[in-house]
Amino acid sequence: MTSETSPLRRIRPLPAQLINQIAAGEVVERPASVVKELIENSLDAGAERIEIDLEQGGVKLLRVRDNGCGIPGEELALALSRHATSKIASLAELEAVVSLGFRGEALPSIASVSRLEVRSRTREADQAWAIRGDGGDRLDAPEPVAHPPGTTVEVRDLFYNTPARRKFLRAEKTELGHIEAVVRRIALARAETRFRLQHNGRVLLDLPAAAGETGLRQRLAALAGEGFLAHALAVAEVAVDLRLSGWVAAPAFSRSQADLQFFYVNGRLVRDKLVTHAVRQAFQDVLHHSRHPAYVLYLELPPVMVDVNVHPAKQEVRFREGRQVHDFIFRALHRRLAAGELGLPGAPAAVPGRGEEASLGEAPVGSGSPPPPLPPARQLPLSAGVAGSIGERRGDWDPTQAIYPPSEPAAWEEIPPLGYALAQLQGIYILAQAADGLIIVDMHAAHERIAYERLKRAWEEGSGLRRQPLLVPLAVRVSEREADLAADHADHFRRFGLTVDRVGAASLAVREIPVLLQGADAEGLLRDLLADLVVHGRSDLLQSRVNEVLATLACHRAVRANRRLTLEEMNALLREMERTARVDQCNHGRPTWVRLTLAELDRLFARGR
16 A cells, blocks of 8 residues: 555554444444343343333434432543443453443443433442543533432433434334334343333333243233233253253244244343354254244353354354353254144153243143053055055054043043044035133145154154165265365265265265255355355254155155045044144144134123123
8 A cells, every 4th residue: 555545653551532433333223223222231230120211213312211229429531431340350351241231342432423312329328420421532520419329321412423323313203113022032032121111202002020920921911912821832941960941842933034932041131143054954854944933032141151252243153162161052942843832652741931940830832731541553554664645554453542532531631632523615624622611624725744753763763764776976075174075974964874984184075865865956055065064063954854855755655635524534644643743734734723712702702792
Protein backbone atom coordinates (compact mmCIF):
# COMPACT_ATOMS: atom_id res chain seq x y z
CA MET A 1 0.00 0.00 0.00
CA THR A 2 1.50 3.33 -1.07
CA SER A 3 1.57 6.60 0.82
CA GLU A 4 -0.59 8.17 -1.93
CA THR A 5 -3.52 5.86 -1.16
CA SER A 6 -2.99 5.58 2.59
CA PRO A 7 -1.10 8.43 4.31
CA LEU A 8 1.26 7.20 6.97
CA ARG A 9 -0.10 7.69 10.48
CA ARG A 10 1.59 7.20 13.79
CA ILE A 11 0.38 4.44 16.09
CA ARG A 12 -1.48 5.93 19.02
CA PRO A 13 -4.11 4.87 21.58
CA LEU A 14 -7.74 5.33 20.61
CA PRO A 15 -9.87 7.75 22.66
CA ALA A 16 -11.96 6.00 25.32
CA GLN A 17 -15.22 7.18 23.72
CA LEU A 18 -14.24 5.78 20.31
CA ILE A 19 -13.25 2.47 21.94
CA ASN A 20 -16.71 2.21 23.52
CA GLN A 21 -18.45 3.05 20.24
CA ILE A 22 -16.44 0.41 18.40
CA ALA A 23 -17.44 -2.10 21.08
CA ALA A 24 -21.04 -0.92 20.72
CA GLY A 25 -20.89 -1.88 17.06
CA GLU A 26 -20.40 -5.49 18.14
CA VAL A 27 -22.76 -5.56 21.12
CA VAL A 28 -25.48 -3.03 20.26
CA GLU A 29 -26.86 -3.79 16.82
CA ARG A 30 -30.39 -2.50 17.46
CA PRO A 31 -32.76 -1.83 20.41
CA ALA A 32 -33.35 -5.57 20.79
CA SER A 33 -29.62 -6.01 21.49
CA VAL A 34 -29.88 -3.52 24.35
CA VAL A 35 -32.90 -5.33 25.78
CA LYS A 36 -31.05 -8.65 25.67
CA GLU A 37 -27.99 -7.31 27.48
CA LEU A 38 -30.02 -5.53 30.16
CA ILE A 39 -32.33 -8.50 30.84
CA GLU A 40 -29.32 -10.80 31.15
CA ASN A 41 -27.79 -8.40 33.69
CA SER A 42 -31.07 -8.48 35.63
CA LEU A 43 -31.13 -12.28 35.65
CA ASP A 44 -27.51 -12.41 36.76
CA ALA A 45 -28.55 -10.10 39.62
CA GLY A 46 -31.11 -12.68 40.77
CA ALA A 47 -34.19 -10.77 39.65
CA GLU A 48 -37.56 -12.47 40.13
CA ARG A 49 -39.44 -9.73 38.28
CA ILE A 50 -38.35 -7.85 35.15
CA GLU A 51 -40.35 -5.05 33.50
CA ILE A 52 -39.52 -3.60 30.07
CA ASP A 53 -41.07 -0.29 28.96
CA LEU A 54 -40.60 0.99 25.40
CA GLU A 55 -41.44 4.00 23.30
CA GLN A 56 -41.13 4.14 19.51
CA GLY A 57 -39.77 0.65 19.17
CA GLY A 58 -37.18 1.25 21.90
CA VAL A 59 -35.41 4.02 19.97
CA LYS A 60 -36.87 6.95 21.93
CA LEU A 61 -37.03 5.12 25.29
CA LEU A 62 -36.01 1.73 26.55
CA ARG A 63 -36.36 1.08 30.27
CA VAL A 64 -35.61 -2.20 32.09
CA ARG A 65 -36.48 -2.46 35.78
CA ASP A 66 -35.79 -5.42 38.07
CA ASN A 67 -35.90 -6.41 41.72
CA GLY A 68 -32.43 -7.95 41.74
CA CYS A 69 -29.58 -7.49 44.20
CA GLY A 70 -28.79 -3.94 43.03
CA ILE A 71 -25.48 -2.05 42.64
CA PRO A 72 -23.82 -0.19 45.54
CA GLY A 73 -23.63 3.57 44.97
CA GLU A 74 -19.83 3.61 45.11
CA GLU A 75 -19.70 1.04 42.24
CA LEU A 76 -22.08 2.74 39.82
CA ALA A 77 -19.37 4.66 37.95
CA LEU A 78 -17.27 1.51 37.75
CA ALA A 79 -20.24 -0.41 36.29
CA LEU A 80 -20.16 1.99 33.32
CA SER A 81 -16.45 1.56 32.64
CA ARG A 82 -15.18 -1.05 30.19
CA HIS A 83 -14.12 -4.50 31.35
CA ALA A 84 -15.33 -3.95 34.90
CA THR A 85 -17.53 -6.77 36.23
CA SER A 86 -18.48 -8.59 39.39
CA LYS A 87 -19.06 -11.86 37.54
CA ILE A 88 -15.54 -13.17 37.00
CA ALA A 89 -12.18 -12.44 38.61
CA SER A 90 -9.79 -15.02 37.15
CA LEU A 91 -9.11 -17.23 34.14
CA ALA A 92 -10.41 -20.22 36.05
CA GLU A 93 -13.75 -18.45 36.59
CA LEU A 94 -13.87 -17.44 32.92
CA GLU A 95 -13.41 -21.07 31.86
CA ALA A 96 -16.29 -22.12 34.09
CA VAL A 97 -18.52 -19.05 33.76
CA VAL A 98 -22.14 -19.58 34.77
CA SER A 99 -23.47 -16.03 34.41
CA LEU A 100 -25.10 -14.80 31.19
CA GLY A 101 -22.90 -11.71 31.02
CA PHE A 102 -19.25 -11.54 32.04
CA ARG A 103 -17.24 -9.23 29.78
CA GLY A 104 -18.20 -5.89 31.33
CA GLU A 105 -18.79 -4.29 27.91
CA ALA A 106 -22.58 -3.97 27.71
CA LEU A 107 -23.31 -0.92 29.89
CA PRO A 108 -20.38 1.25 28.70
CA SER A 109 -21.12 0.33 25.08
CA ILE A 110 -24.79 1.28 25.48
CA ALA A 111 -23.84 4.48 27.33
CA SER A 112 -21.59 5.54 24.44
CA VAL A 113 -24.45 5.61 21.91
CA SER A 114 -27.36 6.93 24.00
CA ARG A 115 -28.45 9.09 26.91
CA LEU A 116 -28.33 6.63 29.79
CA GLU A 117 -29.38 6.68 33.41
CA VAL A 118 -28.89 3.91 35.98
CA ARG A 119 -30.76 3.95 39.29
CA SER A 120 -30.04 1.22 41.80
CA ARG A 121 -30.34 0.22 45.41
CA THR A 122 -29.04 -2.86 47.18
CA ARG A 123 -31.33 -4.72 49.54
CA GLU A 124 -29.22 -3.77 52.54
CA ALA A 125 -28.94 -0.05 51.70
CA ASP A 126 -31.21 2.70 53.00
CA GLN A 127 -30.52 4.91 49.99
CA ALA A 128 -30.63 4.44 46.20
CA TRP A 129 -28.16 6.14 43.86
CA ALA A 130 -28.30 7.25 40.22
CA ILE A 131 -25.68 7.97 37.58
CA ARG A 132 -26.21 9.60 34.17
CA GLY A 133 -24.33 9.93 30.90
CA ASP A 134 -25.05 11.72 27.64
CA GLY A 135 -23.01 9.59 25.24
CA GLY A 136 -19.73 11.39 25.91
CA ASP A 137 -16.66 10.08 27.69
CA ARG A 138 -17.59 11.70 31.00
CA LEU A 139 -20.28 10.72 33.50
CA ASP A 140 -22.11 12.78 36.08
CA ALA A 141 -21.26 12.06 39.69
CA PRO A 142 -23.66 9.60 41.40
CA GLU A 143 -26.46 11.28 43.34
CA PRO A 144 -29.06 9.97 45.82
CA VAL A 145 -32.54 9.18 44.47
CA ALA A 146 -35.69 7.35 45.56
CA HIS A 147 -35.83 3.79 44.24
CA PRO A 148 -36.90 0.38 45.62
CA PRO A 149 -34.34 -2.45 45.94
CA GLY A 150 -33.20 -3.43 42.49
CA THR A 151 -32.02 -1.61 39.36
CA THR A 152 -33.57 0.47 36.60
CA VAL A 153 -31.63 1.19 33.42
CA GLU A 154 -33.13 3.88 31.21
CA VAL A 155 -31.81 4.29 27.65
CA ARG A 156 -33.02 7.31 25.63
CA ASP A 157 -32.39 8.41 22.05
CA LEU A 158 -30.44 5.35 20.99
CA PHE A 159 -27.75 6.13 18.36
CA TYR A 160 -28.50 9.87 18.54
CA ASN A 161 -24.75 10.61 18.35
CA THR A 162 -23.99 8.01 15.66
CA PRO A 163 -26.38 8.98 12.82
CA ALA A 164 -24.89 6.45 10.40
CA ARG A 165 -25.91 3.64 12.78
CA ARG A 166 -29.36 5.12 13.29
CA LYS A 167 -30.04 5.04 9.54
CA PHE A 168 -29.84 1.27 9.62
CA LEU A 169 -32.73 0.93 12.07
CA ARG A 170 -36.00 -0.33 10.62
CA ALA A 171 -39.58 0.77 11.12
CA GLU A 172 -40.93 0.98 14.66
CA LYS A 173 -43.03 -2.17 14.19
CA THR A 174 -40.02 -4.13 12.95
CA GLU A 175 -37.77 -3.09 15.85
CA LEU A 176 -40.56 -3.88 18.30
CA GLY A 177 -40.92 -7.33 16.76
CA HIS A 178 -37.22 -8.03 17.37
CA ILE A 179 -37.53 -6.92 21.00
CA GLU A 180 -40.59 -9.07 21.60
CA ALA A 181 -38.77 -12.07 20.12
CA VAL A 182 -35.84 -11.50 22.50
CA VAL A 183 -38.12 -11.33 25.53
CA ARG A 184 -39.95 -14.49 24.46
CA ARG A 185 -36.72 -16.41 23.96
CA ILE A 186 -35.38 -15.46 27.37
CA ALA A 187 -38.72 -16.05 29.10
CA LEU A 188 -38.79 -19.61 27.75
CA ALA A 189 -35.56 -20.28 29.63
CA ARG A 190 -36.58 -18.61 32.89
CA ALA A 191 -40.04 -19.83 33.78
CA GLU A 192 -39.45 -18.90 37.43
CA THR A 193 -39.14 -15.19 36.55
CA ARG A 194 -42.02 -12.81 35.84
CA PHE A 195 -41.72 -10.74 32.65
CA ARG A 196 -43.78 -7.73 31.64
CA LEU A 197 -43.34 -5.95 28.28
CA GLN A 198 -45.05 -2.63 27.52
CA HIS A 199 -44.85 -0.49 24.38
CA ASN A 200 -46.24 3.05 24.07
CA GLY A 201 -48.34 2.40 27.17
CA ARG A 202 -49.82 -0.87 25.88
CA VAL A 203 -49.01 -4.18 27.59
CA LEU A 204 -47.78 -6.76 25.05
CA LEU A 205 -46.66 -9.55 27.39
CA ASP A 206 -47.42 -10.21 31.03
CA LEU A 207 -46.01 -13.57 32.02
CA PRO A 208 -46.38 -14.55 35.68
CA ALA A 209 -43.71 -16.71 37.26
CA ALA A 210 -44.49 -20.34 36.43
CA ALA A 211 -45.25 -22.57 39.41
CA GLY A 212 -45.50 -26.33 38.95
CA GLU A 213 -46.55 -28.26 35.88
CA THR A 214 -49.61 -26.07 35.25
CA GLY A 215 -47.47 -22.92 35.23
CA LEU A 216 -44.97 -24.50 32.85
CA ARG A 217 -47.77 -25.45 30.46
CA GLN A 218 -49.17 -21.92 30.55
CA ARG A 219 -45.75 -20.36 29.91
CA LEU A 220 -45.08 -22.78 27.04
CA ALA A 221 -48.50 -22.13 25.47
CA ALA A 222 -48.10 -18.35 25.79
CA LEU A 223 -44.68 -18.30 24.14
CA ALA A 224 -44.65 -21.26 21.75
CA GLY A 225 -48.38 -21.43 21.03
CA GLU A 226 -51.26 -23.77 21.82
CA GLY A 227 -50.48 -25.77 18.68
CA PHE A 228 -47.00 -26.58 19.90
CA LEU A 229 -48.36 -27.50 23.32
CA ALA A 230 -50.88 -29.90 21.80
CA HIS A 231 -48.13 -31.73 19.87
CA ALA A 232 -45.32 -31.47 22.44
CA LEU A 233 -43.46 -34.64 23.40
CA ALA A 234 -41.62 -34.38 26.70
CA VAL A 235 -37.88 -35.10 26.64
CA ALA A 236 -35.80 -36.11 29.66
CA GLU A 237 -32.44 -37.81 29.15
CA VAL A 238 -29.35 -38.02 31.35
CA ALA A 239 -25.95 -39.46 30.47
CA VAL A 240 -22.87 -38.94 32.64
CA ASP A 241 -22.49 -35.12 32.84
CA LEU A 242 -25.11 -34.29 30.19
CA ARG A 243 -28.80 -33.63 30.76
CA LEU A 244 -31.33 -32.84 28.04
CA SER A 245 -34.86 -31.77 28.93
CA GLY A 246 -37.69 -29.85 27.34
CA TRP A 247 -40.14 -30.55 24.56
CA VAL A 248 -39.98 -31.55 20.92
CA ALA A 249 -43.04 -31.29 18.71
CA ALA A 250 -44.29 -34.39 16.96
CA PRO A 251 -43.34 -34.40 13.25
CA ALA A 252 -46.97 -33.67 12.33
CA PHE A 253 -46.34 -30.17 13.72
CA SER A 254 -43.40 -29.50 11.39
CA ARG A 255 -42.90 -25.95 10.09
CA SER A 256 -42.12 -24.39 6.74
CA GLN A 257 -39.47 -22.25 8.49
CA ALA A 258 -37.09 -22.77 11.40
CA ASP A 259 -39.04 -20.23 13.47
CA LEU A 260 -39.89 -22.41 16.46
CA GLN A 261 -36.49 -23.76 17.44
CA PHE A 262 -35.15 -22.84 20.86
CA PHE A 263 -32.06 -24.54 22.23
CA TYR A 264 -30.49 -23.45 25.52
CA VAL A 265 -27.10 -24.42 26.89
CA ASN A 266 -26.92 -23.85 30.63
CA GLY A 267 -29.74 -21.34 30.29
CA ARG A 268 -28.17 -19.46 27.35
CA LEU A 269 -29.97 -19.48 23.99
CA VAL A 270 -27.55 -20.51 21.24
CA ARG A 271 -27.54 -21.07 17.50
CA ASP A 272 -25.09 -23.89 17.07
CA LYS A 273 -24.39 -25.89 13.89
CA LEU A 274 -23.52 -29.01 15.87
CA VAL A 275 -26.82 -28.91 17.74
CA THR A 276 -28.82 -28.17 14.59
CA HIS A 277 -27.20 -31.10 12.80
CA ALA A 278 -27.90 -33.49 15.68
CA VAL A 279 -31.57 -32.47 15.83
CA ARG A 280 -31.97 -32.70 12.08
CA GLN A 281 -30.43 -36.18 12.05
CA ALA A 282 -32.86 -37.33 14.73
CA PHE A 283 -35.76 -36.18 12.52
CA GLN A 284 -34.37 -37.46 9.22
CA ASP A 285 -36.53 -40.57 9.18
CA VAL A 286 -39.82 -38.93 10.16
CA LEU A 287 -39.76 -35.51 8.50
CA HIS A 288 -39.81 -34.37 4.90
CA HIS A 289 -36.54 -32.66 3.97
CA SER A 290 -38.28 -29.37 3.17
CA ARG A 291 -39.90 -29.11 6.62
CA HIS A 292 -38.37 -27.94 9.90
CA PRO A 293 -38.83 -29.46 13.37
CA ALA A 294 -40.09 -27.41 16.32
CA TYR A 295 -38.55 -27.74 19.78
CA VAL A 296 -37.79 -26.08 23.10
CA LEU A 297 -34.81 -27.91 24.58
CA TYR A 298 -32.45 -27.33 27.48
CA LEU A 299 -28.98 -28.87 27.64
CA GLU A 300 -27.16 -28.75 30.94
CA LEU A 301 -23.53 -29.73 31.35
CA PRO A 302 -20.58 -28.68 33.51
CA PRO A 303 -19.50 -25.12 32.57
CA VAL A 304 -15.94 -26.30 31.93
CA MET A 305 -17.25 -28.47 29.08
CA VAL A 306 -18.46 -25.50 27.03
CA ASP A 307 -16.78 -22.27 25.94
CA VAL A 308 -19.28 -19.40 25.80
CA ASN A 309 -16.65 -16.77 25.01
CA VAL A 310 -16.45 -17.32 21.25
CA HIS A 311 -18.94 -14.73 19.98
CA PRO A 312 -19.26 -10.98 20.73
CA ALA A 313 -22.99 -11.31 21.40
CA LYS A 314 -22.56 -14.75 23.01
CA GLN A 315 -24.89 -16.38 20.44
CA GLU A 316 -22.56 -19.27 19.72
CA VAL A 317 -20.69 -21.71 21.93
CA ARG A 318 -17.97 -24.29 21.46
CA PHE A 319 -18.24 -27.68 23.12
CA ARG A 320 -15.01 -29.21 24.35
CA GLU A 321 -16.36 -32.69 23.52
CA GLY A 322 -18.44 -31.87 20.47
CA ARG A 323 -18.86 -35.43 19.22
CA GLN A 324 -20.07 -36.62 22.61
CA VAL A 325 -22.62 -33.80 22.85
CA HIS A 326 -23.80 -34.36 19.27
CA ASP A 327 -24.35 -38.09 19.77
CA PHE A 328 -26.10 -37.56 23.10
CA ILE A 329 -28.59 -35.07 21.62
CA PHE A 330 -29.17 -37.26 18.57
CA ARG A 331 -29.80 -40.45 20.56
CA ALA A 332 -32.04 -38.72 23.11
CA LEU A 333 -34.31 -37.24 20.43
CA HIS A 334 -34.15 -40.36 18.27
CA ARG A 335 -35.46 -42.44 21.18
CA ARG A 336 -38.16 -39.92 22.05
CA LEU A 337 -39.44 -39.73 18.49
CA ALA A 338 -39.40 -43.52 18.28
CA ALA A 339 -41.60 -43.70 21.39
CA GLY A 340 -43.98 -41.15 19.87
CA GLU A 341 -47.27 -40.05 21.39
CA LEU A 342 -48.17 -43.61 22.38
CA GLY A 343 -45.17 -43.76 24.69
CA LEU A 344 -43.74 -47.08 23.47
CA PRO A 345 -41.58 -49.11 25.88
CA GLY A 346 -38.32 -47.33 26.62
CA ALA A 347 -39.83 -43.86 26.36
CA PRO A 348 -38.34 -41.32 28.79
CA ALA A 349 -40.07 -40.17 31.93
CA ALA A 350 -41.75 -36.82 32.40
CA VAL A 351 -39.61 -33.77 31.84
CA PRO A 352 -39.45 -30.95 34.36
CA GLY A 353 -38.60 -27.43 33.34
CA ARG A 354 -35.07 -26.10 33.48
CA GLY A 355 -33.77 -26.20 37.01
CA GLU A 356 -36.85 -28.10 38.27
CA GLU A 357 -36.95 -31.64 39.55
CA ALA A 358 -39.32 -34.37 38.48
CA SER A 359 -41.39 -33.86 41.63
CA LEU A 360 -43.79 -31.54 39.82
CA GLY A 361 -46.27 -34.36 40.13
CA GLU A 362 -48.65 -34.00 37.22
CA ALA A 363 -48.29 -35.59 33.82
CA PRO A 364 -45.79 -33.84 31.51
CA VAL A 365 -46.78 -31.72 28.55
CA GLY A 366 -47.62 -33.86 25.55
CA SER A 367 -47.86 -37.09 27.48
CA GLY A 368 -50.65 -39.15 28.92
CA SER A 369 -50.91 -42.09 31.26
CA PRO A 370 -48.65 -44.96 30.18
CA PRO A 371 -50.49 -47.57 28.14
CA PRO A 372 -51.41 -50.78 29.93
CA PRO A 373 -49.40 -53.90 29.09
CA LEU A 374 -50.75 -55.61 26.00
CA PRO A 375 -51.23 -59.36 25.61
CA PRO A 376 -49.02 -61.15 23.07
CA ALA A 377 -50.41 -60.40 19.63
CA ARG A 378 -50.05 -62.00 16.26
CA GLN A 379 -47.52 -60.23 14.06
CA LEU A 380 -48.95 -58.81 10.88
CA PRO A 381 -48.21 -61.32 8.13
CA LEU A 382 -45.56 -59.27 6.35
CA SER A 383 -44.15 -61.96 4.13
CA ALA A 384 -40.39 -62.56 4.04
CA GLY A 385 -39.97 -60.07 6.88
CA VAL A 386 -40.68 -57.26 4.44
CA ALA A 387 -44.30 -56.42 3.61
CA GLY A 388 -47.40 -58.13 2.43
CA SER A 389 -51.15 -58.03 2.65
CA ILE A 390 -52.97 -58.17 5.95
CA GLY A 391 -54.81 -61.39 6.58
CA GLU A 392 -52.63 -63.77 4.53
CA ARG A 393 -52.26 -66.09 7.52
CA ARG A 394 -55.63 -65.89 9.22
CA GLY A 395 -55.26 -69.48 10.37
CA ASP A 396 -52.77 -68.54 13.09
CA TRP A 397 -55.08 -65.96 14.72
CA ASP A 398 -55.68 -66.57 18.39
CA PRO A 399 -59.45 -66.18 18.95
CA THR A 400 -58.91 -65.86 22.70
CA GLN A 401 -57.22 -62.47 22.22
CA ALA A 402 -59.59 -59.58 22.92
CA ILE A 403 -60.07 -57.86 19.58
CA TYR A 404 -63.53 -56.37 20.02
CA PRO A 405 -64.76 -53.63 22.38
CA PRO A 406 -65.58 -55.13 25.80
CA SER A 407 -69.21 -55.19 26.83
CA GLU A 408 -68.57 -54.30 30.47
CA PRO A 409 -67.67 -50.63 31.20
CA ALA A 410 -65.06 -51.62 33.79
CA ALA A 411 -63.13 -53.52 31.13
CA TRP A 412 -62.38 -50.23 29.30
CA GLU A 413 -59.78 -49.44 31.97
CA GLU A 414 -57.46 -51.89 30.21
CA ILE A 415 -58.23 -50.82 26.67
CA PRO A 416 -55.16 -50.59 24.37
CA PRO A 417 -53.99 -47.07 23.44
CA LEU A 418 -55.48 -47.20 19.93
CA GLY A 419 -58.66 -48.90 21.06
CA TYR A 420 -60.71 -51.39 19.05
CA ALA A 421 -61.76 -51.15 15.42
CA LEU A 422 -65.37 -50.27 14.66
CA ALA A 423 -65.43 -49.89 10.88
CA GLN A 424 -63.56 -48.92 7.74
CA LEU A 425 -64.32 -45.62 6.00
CA GLN A 426 -64.10 -45.27 2.21
CA GLY A 427 -61.53 -48.05 2.09
CA ILE A 428 -58.95 -45.63 3.46
CA TYR A 429 -59.47 -45.00 7.18
CA ILE A 430 -59.98 -47.26 10.16
CA LEU A 431 -62.32 -45.96 12.86
CA ALA A 432 -61.57 -47.24 16.35
CA GLN A 433 -63.16 -46.64 19.73
CA ALA A 434 -60.65 -45.70 22.44
CA ALA A 435 -61.19 -45.04 26.12
CA ASP A 436 -61.27 -41.27 25.61
CA GLY A 437 -62.81 -40.90 22.18
CA LEU A 438 -62.39 -41.82 18.52
CA ILE A 439 -59.17 -42.93 16.78
CA ILE A 440 -58.89 -42.45 13.00
CA VAL A 441 -56.09 -44.35 11.24
CA ASP A 442 -54.81 -43.94 7.69
CA MET A 443 -54.31 -47.64 7.08
CA HIS A 444 -51.88 -47.32 4.17
CA ALA A 445 -49.68 -44.80 5.98
CA ALA A 446 -49.66 -46.88 9.17
CA HIS A 447 -48.89 -50.15 7.39
CA GLU A 448 -46.17 -48.36 5.40
CA ARG A 449 -44.41 -47.32 8.63
CA ILE A 450 -44.71 -50.85 10.04
CA ALA A 451 -43.22 -52.37 6.90
CA TYR A 452 -40.47 -49.74 6.78
CA GLU A 453 -39.42 -50.34 10.38
CA ARG A 454 -39.20 -54.09 9.71
CA LEU A 455 -37.08 -53.50 6.65
CA LYS A 456 -34.72 -51.28 8.61
CA ARG A 457 -34.50 -53.83 11.40
CA ALA A 458 -33.61 -56.55 8.92
CA TRP A 459 -30.99 -54.27 7.35
CA GLU A 460 -29.43 -53.35 10.67
CA GLU A 461 -29.28 -56.99 11.75
CA GLY A 462 -27.16 -57.74 8.71
CA SER A 463 -29.51 -59.50 6.34
CA GLY A 464 -29.43 -56.55 3.96
CA LEU A 465 -25.69 -55.86 3.93
CA ARG A 466 -24.93 -57.24 0.51
CA ARG A 467 -22.26 -55.60 -1.61
CA GLN A 468 -21.97 -55.32 -5.36
CA PRO A 469 -18.31 -55.44 -6.56
CA LEU A 470 -17.49 -53.02 -9.36
CA LEU A 471 -16.02 -54.61 -12.47
CA VAL A 472 -13.42 -51.83 -12.55
CA PRO A 473 -12.58 -50.00 -9.31
CA LEU A 474 -13.54 -46.33 -9.49
CA ALA A 475 -10.59 -43.98 -8.91
CA VAL A 476 -11.43 -40.72 -7.12
CA ARG A 477 -9.01 -37.83 -6.58
CA VAL A 478 -9.48 -36.06 -3.24
CA SER A 479 -7.53 -33.84 -0.86
CA GLU A 480 -5.10 -35.44 1.59
CA ARG A 481 -7.41 -34.52 4.46
CA GLU A 482 -10.33 -36.26 2.76
CA ALA A 483 -8.17 -39.30 2.08
CA ASP A 484 -7.26 -39.42 5.77
CA LEU A 485 -10.93 -39.23 6.72
CA ALA A 486 -11.84 -42.00 4.27
CA ALA A 487 -9.17 -44.25 5.77
CA ASP A 488 -10.30 -43.48 9.31
CA HIS A 489 -13.93 -44.27 8.47
CA ALA A 490 -13.36 -47.24 6.17
CA ASP A 491 -15.00 -49.66 8.62
CA HIS A 492 -18.07 -47.44 8.89
CA PHE A 493 -18.36 -47.30 5.10
CA ARG A 494 -17.98 -51.09 4.86
CA ARG A 495 -20.77 -51.62 7.39
CA PHE A 496 -23.13 -50.07 4.88
CA GLY A 497 -21.73 -51.99 1.93
CA LEU A 498 -19.31 -49.36 0.58
CA THR A 499 -15.71 -50.52 0.25
CA VAL A 500 -13.22 -47.70 -0.23
CA ASP A 501 -9.42 -48.14 -0.23
CA ARG A 502 -6.74 -45.49 -0.08
CA VAL A 503 -4.38 -45.98 -3.01
CA GLY A 504 -2.32 -42.81 -2.73
CA ALA A 505 -1.73 -39.70 -0.65
CA ALA A 506 -4.71 -38.00 -2.28
CA SER A 507 -6.53 -40.77 -4.15
CA LEU A 508 -9.16 -43.36 -3.28
CA ALA A 509 -10.62 -46.40 -5.01
CA VAL A 510 -14.25 -47.45 -4.68
CA ARG A 511 -14.37 -51.25 -5.02
CA GLU A 512 -17.87 -52.20 -3.79
CA ILE A 513 -21.20 -50.44 -3.33
CA PRO A 514 -24.39 -51.58 -1.51
CA VAL A 515 -26.66 -53.70 -3.68
CA LEU A 516 -29.57 -51.47 -2.70
CA LEU A 517 -27.73 -48.47 -4.20
CA GLN A 518 -26.77 -50.22 -7.41
CA GLY A 519 -26.77 -47.71 -10.25
CA ALA A 520 -26.16 -44.74 -7.97
CA ASP A 521 -23.42 -42.18 -8.67
CA ALA A 522 -20.66 -43.81 -6.59
CA GLU A 523 -18.22 -40.92 -6.93
CA GLY A 524 -20.83 -38.31 -6.04
CA LEU A 525 -21.92 -40.41 -3.06
CA LEU A 526 -18.34 -40.68 -1.79
CA ARG A 527 -17.69 -36.96 -2.19
CA ASP A 528 -20.88 -36.11 -0.30
CA LEU A 529 -19.85 -38.48 2.48
CA LEU A 530 -16.44 -36.84 2.77
CA ALA A 531 -17.98 -33.35 2.75
CA ASP A 532 -20.16 -34.35 5.73
CA LEU A 533 -17.12 -35.69 7.56
CA VAL A 534 -15.17 -32.48 6.96
CA VAL A 535 -17.97 -30.24 8.25
CA HIS A 536 -19.57 -32.35 10.98
CA GLY A 537 -16.98 -35.01 11.83
CA ARG A 538 -19.54 -37.71 11.00
CA SER A 539 -21.91 -38.69 8.21
CA ASP A 540 -25.23 -40.51 8.12
CA LEU A 541 -25.56 -40.10 4.37
CA LEU A 542 -25.20 -43.82 3.61
CA GLN A 543 -27.83 -44.68 6.17
CA SER A 544 -30.07 -41.97 4.72
CA ARG A 545 -29.66 -43.22 1.15
CA VAL A 546 -30.37 -46.82 2.23
CA ASN A 547 -33.42 -45.63 4.16
CA GLU A 548 -34.75 -43.88 1.06
CA VAL A 549 -34.66 -47.18 -0.85
CA LEU A 550 -36.24 -49.10 2.04
CA ALA A 551 -38.97 -46.46 2.35
CA THR A 552 -39.80 -46.83 -1.34
CA LEU A 553 -40.03 -50.62 -0.97
CA ALA A 554 -42.27 -50.26 2.09
CA CYS A 555 -44.54 -47.79 0.33
CA HIS A 556 -45.11 -50.07 -2.67
CA ARG A 557 -45.71 -53.17 -0.56
CA ALA A 558 -47.98 -51.65 2.08
CA VAL A 559 -51.70 -52.36 2.02
CA ARG A 560 -53.32 -50.16 -0.62
CA ALA A 561 -56.31 -47.87 -0.37
CA ASN A 562 -59.75 -49.41 -1.09
CA ARG A 563 -58.65 -52.76 0.29
CA ARG A 564 -61.53 -54.05 2.40
CA LEU A 565 -60.41 -55.33 5.80
CA THR A 566 -62.21 -57.41 8.37
CA LEU A 567 -62.47 -56.26 11.98
CA GLU A 568 -59.92 -58.91 12.83
CA GLU A 569 -57.48 -57.49 10.29
CA MET A 570 -58.09 -53.91 11.40
CA ASN A 571 -57.42 -54.79 15.04
CA ALA A 572 -54.28 -56.66 14.02
CA LEU A 573 -53.04 -53.47 12.40
CA LEU A 574 -53.87 -51.39 15.50
CA ARG A 575 -52.01 -53.80 17.80
CA GLU A 576 -48.97 -53.81 15.50
CA MET A 577 -48.97 -50.02 15.42
CA GLU A 578 -48.75 -50.00 19.20
CA ARG A 579 -45.51 -51.95 18.96
CA THR A 580 -43.84 -50.04 16.13
CA ALA A 581 -41.35 -47.22 16.62
CA ARG A 582 -42.10 -43.84 15.00
CA VAL A 583 -45.59 -45.07 14.11
CA ASP A 584 -47.11 -41.60 14.60
CA GLN A 585 -46.09 -40.66 11.07
CA CYS A 586 -45.43 -42.44 7.79
CA ASN A 587 -42.12 -42.48 5.94
CA HIS A 588 -42.97 -39.14 4.30
CA GLY A 589 -43.71 -37.33 7.56
CA ARG A 590 -47.52 -37.45 7.31
CA PRO A 591 -49.52 -38.44 10.42
CA THR A 592 -50.74 -42.05 10.48
CA TRP A 593 -53.50 -41.50 13.06
CA VAL A 594 -55.37 -38.79 14.91
CA ARG A 595 -57.48 -38.75 18.06
CA LEU A 596 -60.79 -36.95 18.58
CA THR A 597 -61.46 -36.85 22.30
CA LEU A 598 -64.96 -36.99 23.73
CA ALA A 599 -64.60 -33.34 24.74
CA GLU A 600 -63.76 -32.38 21.14
CA LEU A 601 -66.69 -34.40 19.83
CA ASP A 602 -68.99 -32.74 22.36
CA ARG A 603 -67.84 -29.32 21.13
CA LEU A 604 -68.53 -30.29 17.52
CA PHE A 605 -72.12 -31.14 18.42
CA ALA A 606 -72.54 -28.31 20.98
CA ARG A 607 -73.32 -30.80 23.73
CA GLY A 608 -73.57 -29.34 27.21
CA ARG A 609 -74.25 -25.80 25.99
